[in-house]
Amino acid sequence: MIITRTPFRISFFGGGTDYPGWYREHGGAVLSTSIDKYCYISCRRLPPFFDHKHRIVYSLIENVKHNDEIQHPAVRAVLNWANVAEGLEIHHDGDLPARSGLGSSSSFTVGLLNALQALQGRMTNKDELASDAIHIEQNLIGENVGSQDQVSAAFGGFNRIEFHTNDTFDVAPLILPQQRQQELRQHLMLCFTGFSRIASEVAKSKIDNLKNREKELKLMRAMVDEAIALLQDGREPIESFGRLLDASWHYKRSLSERVSTPEIDEIYNAAMDAGAIGGKILGAGGGGFLLLFAKPEKQAAIRERLDKLIHVPFNFEDSGSRVVLYQPNGL
Numbered sequence: 001m002i003i004t005r006t007p008f009r010i011s012f013f014g015g016g017t018d019y020p021g022w023y024r025e026h027g028g029a030v031l032s033t034s035i036d037k038y039c040y041i042s043c044r045r046l047p048p049f050f051d052h053k054h055r056i057v058y059s060l061i062e063n064v065k066h067n068d069e070i071q072h073p074a075v076r077a078v079l080n081w082a083n084v085a086e087g088l089e090i091h092h093d094g095d096l097p098a099r100s101g102l103g104s105s106s107s108f109t110v111g112l113l114n115a116l117q118a119l120q121g122r123m124t125n126k127d128e129l130a131s132d133a134i135h136i137e138q139n140l141i142g143e144n145v146g147s148q149d150q151v152s153a154a155f156g157g158f159n160r161i162e163f164h165t166n167d168t169f170d171v172a173p174l175i176l177p178q179q180r181q182q183e184l185r186q187h188l189m190l191c192f193t194g195f196s197r198i199a200s201e202v203a204k205s206k207i208d209n210l211k212n213r214e215k216e217l218k219l220m221r222a223m224v225d226e227a228i229a230l231l232q233d234g235r236e237p238i239e240s241f242g243r244l245l246d247a248s249w250h251y252k253r254s255l256s257e258r259v260s261t262p263e264i265d266e267i268y269n270a271a272m273d274a275g276a277i278g279g280k281i282l283g284a285g286g287g288g289f290l291l292l293f294a295k296p297e298k299q300a301a302i303r304e305r306l307d308k309l310i311h312v313p314f315n316f317e318d319s320g321s322r323v324v325l326y327q328p329n330g331l
Contacts, residue, residue, distance in 0.1 A: 001044045002118045003325035006111035007034035007317050008095070008102035009152035010190070010282060010291060013248055014224040016217050018146035020138065023163035026217075029224045030148045031174070033158040036317040037095040039107040043115040044330065046087035054079070058092040074109045077140045081132075082116050090115075096312070100192065101283025103149030107321075109133045110153040114321045119328060126320060130154035130169070156320025160228060173318075176231055183238050184231065185316060189292040189299055192310040193267060193281075216251045223248050239277055242293030246278030264290070267306060274298070274305035 009032050017028030046055060052063035056075050067084070070076035075090060090112070098104045110133045117124040124132075133150035137143045151161050151169060158174045158181070176184075227244055230236040249268075253260045260268075264281055267290060271279060275298030282289045289312075294302055303311055 001042060001325060001327045001330060002115045002323060003040060003042045004111040004114045004118070004321060005319075005324045006039045006041070006107040006114070006153050006321040007156055007319070008037045008039065008104055008107055009034045009149060010102065010188075011148060011152075012245065013227050014221050015146070015148070015252065015283075016213075017221045018148040018161070018163055020147065020167070022217060023147075024165050024167070026214075026221075027165055028163040029221050030161050030163075031159075031224045031227055032148060032152050032161065033316050034152050034156040034318070034320065035102075035314045037102070037312070037314060039095075039104060039111050039153075040093040041108070041111040041115045042091040042093075042325075043112070043119055044089050045119070046089045048087065050087075053087040055089045057090070059098075073141050073143075074105065074112065074136070077136050078109065078112050078116065081136055081140060082113075084116065088119075096289075097192070099288065101281060101288030103153060103283065105143075106133060106137065106145070106149035107153040109137055110150055110321045114323060118323045118326055121328065126154045126171075129321060154321050157318035158316055160224060174228060174231070177234070180231060180234065180238075181316065184241065186296050187238055187242065187277075187293050189276075189279075189294060189302065190312045190314055191290050191292065191306060192312065193264060193287055193290055194309065213254065216254055220248055220251050239295070242277030242279075244278070245280055245291075245293050246272075249278065249280040252280060261287070267309070270305050271302050274302045276302055 011030055011032040014028065014030035017023060018030050022028055053065050056062040056070060056072055058072060062071055064070050067076060067079045092108060094104060096102060110129055113129055113132055114124060130151045134147050137145050147163055148161055151171060155171050160172045160174060162170045223244055227241060230240045260281065268279060271292050276292045276294040279290060279292035282291055292302065
């Protein structure tokens with residue numbers, strides 16, 4: 001039995017510049033952090049006593065005889081890519097719902113890759129894990145996804161991730177005094193809008209519009225370094241980060257009419273009216289989790305105003321995808 005634990009992520013700035021259709025021409029950069037909410041994948045060899053070869057358990061239960069019968073696109077693609085011949089039982093559990101803007105699908109892919117490598121007696125490095133997940137999601141499954149989620153899930157931590165025109169990337173951990181990082185964390189709120197969406201469909205509408213939004217995307221990338229500079233400058237009030245988030249959200253909304261909805265705009269405006277300084281819908285947009293930035297003394301009023309939403313406490317984390325149980329010969 002192998003169990004992996006892979007974090008979800010919050011992306012602050014630069015989202016959109018991590019699509020291959022953008023960074024292969026212009027380069028890209030994002031500022032993001034992994035959080036202490038996780039995807040768990042358990043994987044074991046299946047004894048040959050069953051009618052089925054593989055058993056995959058997530059929101060559905062699949063018992064199949066061949067890889068190509070698997071409905072779950074990531075499981076099917078990963079098993080075929082890894083040339084898995086032996087029967088496996090794979091279980092997925094997540095702390096937060098899928099299709100919510102926290103990179104959950106990439107956390108699943110990274111966690112499954114990590115588990116399969118461990119089952120085969122291999123210890124993979126974070127670069128390889130992220131690169132393989134990007135290849136599987138973008139090239140084999142054909143998802144309209146960027147490249148930041150896989151990197152955040154594999155590496156963990158609070159990072160500036162740069163994407164180069166040759167498809168390579170660099171991960172630079174953000175160096176901050178612990179007090180400053182804690183100050184930032186205390187100003188952040190995470191709440192679930194209740195709307196889920198197919199991120200790939202929203203992302204496609206953004207990708208199709210990239211060439212018409214060069215100015216906005218270049219400004220959004222510049223905000224990555226602007227945000228880092230203000231966080232590292234102890235004289236700069238932390239509220240400046242929130243105002244930058246608000247400006248970035250308005251740029252992000254312009255990338256596609258599907259990024260926001262009247263319902264999301266209503267929630268965001270209500271939060272701002274109750275005292276929030278800034279925020280954004282996480283991930284591709286269209287639903288999922290809303291990140292808000294507000295002074296701690298204003299947060300109770302915001303929670304009361306948004307009392308129909310689920311508010312999720314969280315902390316930053318820096319472990320990335322980890323094998324938390326390694327018993328390859330069974331329990």
